[in-house]
Amino acid sequence: MDAAVRELSYAQAIQEAMAIAMDMDERVFLMGEDIGVYGGAFQVTGDLVERYGTDRVIDTPISELGGAGVAVGAAVTGMRPIFEFQFSDFATLGMEQIVNQAAKMRFMLGGEVSVPVVMRFPAGSGTGAAAQHSQSLEAWLGHVPGLKVIQPATPHDAKGMLLAAVADPDPVMIFEHKLLYKMKGHVPEGHYIVPIGKAEIRREGRDLTIVATSIMVQKALEAAAALEGEGIDIEVVDLRTIRPIDRQTIIDSVKKTSRLLCVYEAVKTLGIGAEVSALVAESEAFDYLDAPIVRLGGAETPIPYNPDLEKATVPQVPDIIAAARDLVKGVR
Amino acid sequence: MAGASKAVVDSRANLPFVYRQYSPEQLRQVLHKMYLIRRFEEGAEECYMRGLIHGTMHLSIGQEASAMGICMPLAEDDQITSTHRGHGHCIAKGAEVSRMFAEFFGKTTGYCKGRGGSMHIADVAKGNLGANGIVAGGIPIAVGAALSSKRMKTGKVVVSFFGDGANNEGAFHEALNMAAIWKLPVIFVCENNGYGMSTSTARSTAVKNIAERAAAYSMPGVIVNGNIFSEVAEASFKAVERARAGEGPTLIESKTYRHRGHSKSDRNRYRTKEEIEDWMANRDPITLFETELRDFGFIDDQGIQAIRDAVAKEIADGIEFAKASPAPEIATLENYVYTEHA
Numbered sequence: 001m002d003a004a005v006r007e008l009s010y011a012q013a014i015q016e017a018m019a020i021a022m023d024m025d026e027r028v029f030l031m032g033e034d035i036g037v038y039g040g041a042f043q044v045t046g047d048l049v050e051r052y053g054t055d056r057v058i059d060t061p062i063s064e065l066g067g068a069g070v071a072v073g074a075a076v077t078g079m080r081p082i083f084e085f086q087f088s089d090f091a092t093l094g095m096e097q098i099v100n101q102a103a104k105m106r107f108m109l110g111g112e113v114s115v116p117v118v119m120r121f122p123a124g125s126g127t128g129a130a131a132q133h134s135q136s137l138e139a140w141l142g143h144v145p146g147l148k149v150i151q152p153a154t155p156h157d158a159k160g161m162l163l164a165a166v167a168d169p170d171p172v173m174i175f176e177h178k179l180l181y182k183m184k185g186h187v188p189e190g191h192y193i194v195p196i197g198k199a200e201i202r203r204e205g206r207d208l209t210i211v212a213t214s215i216m217v218q219k220a221l222e223a224a225a226a227l228e229g230e231g232i233d234i235e236v237v238d239l240r241t242i243r244p245i246d247r248q249t250i251i252d253s254v255k256k257t258s259r260l261l262c263v264y265e266a267v268k269t270l271g272i273g274a275e276v277s278a279l280v281a282e283s284e285a286f287d288y289l290d291a292p293i294v295r296l297g298g299a300e301t302p303i304p305y306n307p308d309l310e311k312a313t314v315p316q317v318p319d320i321i322a323a324a325r326d327l328v329k330g331v332r
Numbered sequence: 333m334a335g336a337s338k339a340v341v342d343s344r345a346n347l348p349f350v351y352r353q354y355s356p357e358q359l360r361q362v363l364h365k366m367y368l369i370r371r372f373e374e375g376a377e378e379c380y381m382r383g384l385i386h387g388t389m390h391l392s393i394g395q396e397a398s399a400m401g402i403c404m405p406l407a408e409d410d411q412i413t414s415t416h417r418g419h420g421h422c423i424a425k426g427a428e429v430s431r432m433f434a435e436f437f438g439k440t441t442g443y444c445k446g447r448g449g450s451m452h453i454a455d456v457a458k459g460n461l462g463a464n465g466i467v468a469g470g471i472p473i474a475v476g477a478a479l480s481s482k483r484m485k486t487g488k489v490v491v492s493f494f495g496d497g498a499n500n501e502g503a504f505h506e507a508l509n510m511a512a513i514w515k516l517p518v519i520f521v522c523e524n525n526g527y528g529m530s531t532s533t534a535r536s537t538a539v540k541n542i543a544e545r546a547a548a549y550s551m552p553g554v555i556v557n558g559n560i561f562s563e564v565a566e567a568s569f570k571a572v573e574r575a576r577a578g579e580g581p582t583l584i585e586s587k588t589y590r591h592r593g594h595s596k597s598d599r600n601r602y603r604t605k606e607e608i609e610d611w612m613a614n615r616d617p618i619t620l621f622e623t624e625l626r627d628f629g630f631i632d633d634q635g636i637q638a639i640r641d642a643v644a645k646e647i648a649d650g651i652e653f654a655k656a657s658p659a660p661e662i663a664t665l666e667n668y669v670y671t672e673h674a
């Protein structure tokens with residue numbers, strides 16, 4: 001690898017983005033539980049409190065509803081808060097301020113205000129933290145007009161999309177899979193933006209489109225690499241933003257490959273896969289389909305504690321390989 | 333100890349409350365259980381380090397007198413709601429360590445059949461409605477259980493354990509208010525160990541003592557030294573009497589300390605080594621209680637050794653049971669999500 005290519009972990013990339021945002025704009029500050037001297041539950045804020053002080057890296061009491069609301073209030077009145085939920089599961093406690101206030105305030109006031117708040121949600125399973133600390137709730141927020149909801153899948157995008165979120169005049173919800181925090185990848189220095197609302201083709205292919213989100217992008221790429229040897233050529237689309245969704249990239253890809261597999265960690269039914277499938281079925285890509293659309297998502301259960309059950313709850317690489325192979329071979 | 337007990341009874345009049353209220357055998361049982369909690373958590377910690385248990389865990393080492401003191405006056409069918417730091421509550425309410433270990437090992441013989449793990453440990457048959465992964469999540473549930481008790485006239489008292497950090501959640505305030513307006517048989521027990529994760533109560537909480545919150549909801553607010561078993565048990569006894577008499581809720585603040593980090597990923601950057609060592613050396617609740625028992629003539633060194641040996645065996649047996657138990661079948665993945673109909 002080129003020695004000039006700098007690598008950072010996903011967590012470090014987010015931290016760097018927050019530091020750049022604070023350097024560039026006095027109005028940017030961080031709020032959350034244990035983000036100061038503790039460095040955040042996943043060490044994402046790390047030593048930022050030492051560099052920016054307790055006025056800009058604020059430990060809140062354990063008060064998610066109030067904390068989220070304070071961030072919304074500060075955003076409406078000229079500040080640029082980045083609010084960290086310690087786990088995405090605790091969004092459920094802040095839901096009132098996110099859904100009823102942040103998402104709707106601009107609309108209800110006829111465009112007189114905007115709500116430039118950023119909220120970060122460590123999400124997903126795989127850490128043995130059981131049912132109340134492992135959920136993938138992004139589709140809940142994706143259902144709310146007024147919010148933008150993103151799921152960066154690489155360190156590069158984690159930084160660039162956070163900077164895009166801070167610059168965005170509307171509320172942006174960032175879901176970060178906990179198992180990605182340690183993932184390393186190329187992260188350019190300095191300020192750059194990865195646009196919200198634009199999917200990315202991670203790998204080009206002819207036989208099948210996999211639309212994946214977050215950590216499932218990595219798993220889909222592994223599956224695609226494994227199937228190469230069998231002569232199956234897979235295109236992997238990293239959705240990146242679930243609201244507003246990038247319809248065109250998906251439609252164009254399916255028109256090219258004629259097959260669609262959606263892979264996501266959240267509970268399968270009523271989720272992102274349903275939206276992606278429906279938008280393809282409603283589009284001109286429908287006529288190009290050579291096989292039924294397939295969704296691979298989480299089982300219809302809360303996340304169990306037992307590690308084998310936990311793994312079985314969400315799609316794994318062998319599941320993706322099997323589904324992709326069946327689709328291309330016409331078994332389904 | 334039969335010979336000693338007459339002398340004990342004669343001299344009890346000047347001793348703290350629990351020594352008058354409970355028999356020497358009962359009090360030796362308390363010491364036994366305090367050791368059981370300590371060794372259970374040490375055993376769980378060791379299994380975790382050796383990779384036998386996954387996830388994370390929150391140890392209550394240093395807080396054993398609080399769990400035991402609060403549960404002392406509870407009857408078997410009284411109920412509790414517990415927290416992420418709930419192993420002590422679970423054992424104090426009567427759980428078997430073998431089935432707790434089995435849960436931590438993710439086995440079907442565990443209290444939650446391997447679905448819950450440490451953070452959701454429960455023993456519904458013994459009245460423990462469960463630990464909770466959500467700070468303050470159990471507090472309104474306890475109020476609901478107390479409402480059931482009142483409506484169904486079961487006479488049950490409900491205890492809600494929570495930490496100092498929980499007192500800044502809306503659920504805490506809403507729950508206390510409802511318990512007060514409906515005079516429900518519930519006891520709110522704040523185990524104040526000085527920190528919610530890394531945030532000290534001084535930095536998180538507007539009042540100096542969390543017991544002061546009681547004034548806002550017109551209920552008694554009591555502060556006890558949570559490391560002194562007799563103090564905790566006496567306060568709990570009074571609160572239980574009040575609840576059973578239909579006079580409503582009490583808020584007890586039990587001031588204590590956790591010796592270990594918040595969870596398995598804590599670097600203890602927010603408190604000093606001296607502070608931790610001071611609590612461990614000078615205010616260990618087991619040492620304090622054991623010394624009192626010995627000084628008052630309720631137990632001798634031989635008796636203490638017998639307890640330690642018995643506990644060591646229970647722990648070793650419990651771990652063996654857990655290891656030997658079956659893991660859940662993958663085919664049962666979606667069980668227990670809804671109630672099964674025959």
Ligand SMILES: Cc1ncc(C[n+]2csc(CCOP(=O)(O)OP(=O)(O)O)c2C)c(N)n1
Pocket residue numbers: 033062064086090093390416417465466467468494495496497498499525527528529594
């Ligand atoms: C609603 C919610 N917010 C945050 C957390 C993360 N968290 C778990 S325990 C904890 C600290 C709790 O402190 P305290 O109530 O004092 O209990 P202690 O850990 O000291 O026993 C935090 C912040 C959580 N589990 N639930």
Ligand SMILES: [Mg+2]
Pocket residue numbers: 495496497523524525526527528529
């Ligand atoms: Mg605490």
